[in-house]
Amino acid sequence: MKMGAAIITLCVAIATFILQEGLTNIIHGIIFRLFSHVDKGDRIELLVDGITYTGYLEKVTLRHAVIKEFSTNAHIIVPNSKIDCSLIKNADIGHEQLNRYIVELPVSYRDAENPETAEIIKREIKGVIRDCPLTTDNEFKVFINFKESFVSYSFFIRTQTVEENFEACSWVREVTMQRLAEKGIHIPYSVLDVKLNEEKL
Numbered sequence: 001m002k003m004g005a006a007i008i009t010l011c012v013a014i015a016t017f018i019l020q021e022g023l024t025n026i027i028h029g030i031i032f033r034l035f036s037h038v039d040k041g042d043r044i045e046l047l048v049d050g051i052t053y054t055g056y057l058e059k060v061t062l063r064h065a066v067i068k069e070f071s072t073n074a075h076i077i078v079p080n081s082k083i084d085c086s087l088i089k090n091a092d093i094g095h096e097q098l099n100r101y102i103v104e105l106p107v108s109y110r111d112a113e114n115p116e117t118a119e120i121i122k123r124e125i126k127g128v129i130r131d132c133p134l135t136t137d138n139e140f141k142v143f144i145n146f147k148e149s150f151v152s153y154s155f156f157i158r159t160q161t162v163e164e165n166f167e168a169c170s171w172v173r174e175v176t177m178q179r180l181a182e183k184g185i186h187i188p189y190s191v192l193d194v195k196l197n198e199e200k201l
Helices: 002-035 109-113 115-131 162-182
Strands: 043-048 051-060 064-069 075-079 087-090 100-107 143-146 151-158
Touching (some): 002 051, 100 115, 100 162, 115 151, 115 162, 151 162
Antiparallel strands (some): 043 087, 051 064, 100 151, 143 151
16 A cells, blocks of 8 residues: 555656646746747857757747757757756847958068059959859958068958858959969968088988
8 A cells, every 4th residue: 555655656746747847848938939039040059058059940849949950960959948048149140240251361562562463452352252152242341451471451251141151251262362363463371491401411
């Protein structure tokens, strides 16, 4: 009799715990949907129990949220009670600022000091950005900065998504380098001059 009562008590405790966990997840799910400023399809960075996940929010159910991880395409299932209390970085809030990257183009001081060459460099940079099928810029500026061994021509590349930005930046670098080379302007690089002492050899 005592054994039966103990089993019933244990079952009631387990059922209560399950119901409590389920109700907690439902409440946190509702709060998360209403106040989190995270929508379906947003690219988020999520910190859960000390582990950081980066991916797209696919859906939020009554019990959990599903995140498609960016690097592995794996689906991460996070209870609503966890995600609602986690630190979230949403890349789609203010996406016009986050989906841009600054590209730095090194140019030799000799080329940059020539007014005609400097104008060609700026014109080619703007032309390449305009020709890139992924960029969203209608107006763009080129900024100049002095480095130790070259002059830096810097400019922003803006795209619709973060993923497109990687591809666009790579395309712009490659095409800009090719077009400048056609004009006789080459990207400077370090040269190591090694001199051997023949007497010691």
